[in-house]
Amino acid sequence: MTICGGVEVGEGSIVGAGSVVTKNIPAGVIAVGNPCKVLRPITEEDKLQPMDF
DSSP states (O other): OOOOTTTOOOOTTTOOOTTTEEEBBTTTTTEETEEEEEEEEEOGGSSSSSOOO
C-alpha cells in the first residue's frame, strides 16, 4: 500500500494490499485499487466474533 502525502485513512477502514491512496478515505469502509476507491462500508457481518477463532 502506498499513501500519498497529506492523505488520511479514516479510523477502522481497511485498505487493500498494493492500493495507491491518492485521496482521503472515510472511516469504516473497505477501499482498494490503483487509485484507491471505496468499495463498500464495513458491516456487522464483516466483524469477527470470539467463536470465529
